[in-house]
Amino acid sequence: MNINGWIVYNGHLPGTKFADFAEWLQCAAFKQNIDIKLYKNNELLAYLGNDNHALLGDQLSLPDFVIFTDKDIYLARQLESLGIRVFNSSKAIEVSDDKIATYQALAEQHLPIPKTIIAPKIFPSTTVIDHTFTQHAIKKLGFPMVLKEAFGSFGEQVYLVHNQEQMLNKIKEIIGKPFLFQEFISSSYGRDIRIHVVGDTVVASMIRNASNDFRANVTAGGTMEPYEPSEAEKELAIAATKVIGADFTGVDLLFGPNNNSLICEINSNAHIRNIYECTKVNVADYIINYIINTFRKDQRHLL
Structure with missing residues (x-):
């Protein structure tokens, strides 16, 4: 099929796992004879002006689609505003x-889902916390209890607390960040x-x-x-x-x-390397086939 795309990943995260995910997708696309290029998110700058919005980068020719493996939702949204189909969408991300x-x-x-209580917003500069809300969480969920920051990956920013003292100490550590209380599923x-x-x-x-x-x-x-x-x-x-x-x-x-x-x-x-090593199923092949079929369906709807 005569379509071309980009794969966007984060250019500032340490390690190789993020580029690895992008490269797996690129290899799957090449097997289907789809021209696809890798870009770090810092190579694609969203430009906003009174008379124009665009992407700043070297010799850019916009693609038919983008596979967005990063969490830079502002860039994903900019790509969508330029008429590019983004997998997954900025909203989904x-x-x-x-x-x-x-x-x-x-x-x-x-x-x-597990029973969940959303903690009230607390600004980082707060010095005195009214812990009435924590008593509601304890009464509803009991101990042990899970505290989760709203943002985090790979199981990080998820904490198991066994008593009120541990709970309050953890809240002090993450103050200013959105978080939730959740029942522990033993x-x-x-x-x-x-x-x-x-x-x-x-x-x-x-x-x-x-x-x-x-x-x-x-x-x-x-x-x-x-x-x-x-x-x-x-x-x-x-x-x-x-x-x-x-x-x-x-x-x-x-x-x-x-x-x-x-x-x-x-x-x-x-990421898909672990699931491949475990099951020998290459999820990247399914993602590329899904994108191809999406464009085929769009073409049929235009006929």
């Missing part, structure tokens, strides 16, 4: 990146399911286990093995993907009481 917004969107559609301690969804299809899944941490993230030391999700788990992961309006996601499910699944997180830019 924005909701996925904000755990509070994610849980609100899921709750509005009555999808199963039946899922150190284990969860990662399901990769592309379009309306579950394409790969694994179970993650950690022996010495309540979080199951592989980056934090967890192990992984292939997993065949039930139809209910597949439907839940697909529904979660649709709620945030994403084209592809990595959905994390917890093992709730009585084997009922709970949605823990929706990742709009879930």
